[in-house]
Amino acid sequence: AQSVTQPDIHITVSEGASLELRCNYSYGATPYLFWYVQSPGQGLQLLLKYFSGDTLVQGIKGFEAEFKRSQSSFNLRKPSVHWSDAAEYFCAAYGGGADGLTFGKGTHLIIQP
């Protein structure tokens, strides 16, 4: 079955430190890959997406993600986090079909001062 796994339920990072959120997918062929962010009380907002081509993709708010086919991974990174980055982050994949995206269970990011 197609699935998206985010191994970390919670991540705590100090403000100014670097961040990496992990995402693995299980699909027969490489899906389209996405990262979304959800601030408290809000809907989800697209950070970045990967369809093909350059395996390092840039997104909004200073985030980037790297696609690694050999590891079936699409990890999200940021060189220096800000307190405003505290949120829930969702990795998602589209593998074809009309039912849209499959979401991971999310990673809750906590920023320490």
Added chain:
Amino acid sequence: NAGVTQTPKFRVLKTGQSMTLLCAQDMNHEYMYWYRQDPGMGLRLIHYSVGEGTTAKGEVPDGYNVSRLKKQNFLLGLESAAPSQTSVYFCASSYSVDNSPLHFGNGTRLTVT
């Protein structure tokens, strides 16, 4: 440009009561989705629609019905609410089937007592 608007924002129901959640989008999107979000479960697809007059079941459709009589509106109904339906409900829409991107409403928090 309002994007995706969900009403109501909050609702408390007693077991067995019925209600309808309204989702409206003003982007002329064909694809619309209803998700529920529960702690530790990520987003799970309830029902979706690929165009006016069409609906289809997602991952967790039991206990819910939907209608898409107009392209801009996607209604989610609970005929006989159960405590297990306590959740945050999100509507989303997209121009393309690959959900690039998916636009979310701000959610409806439903409590069933």
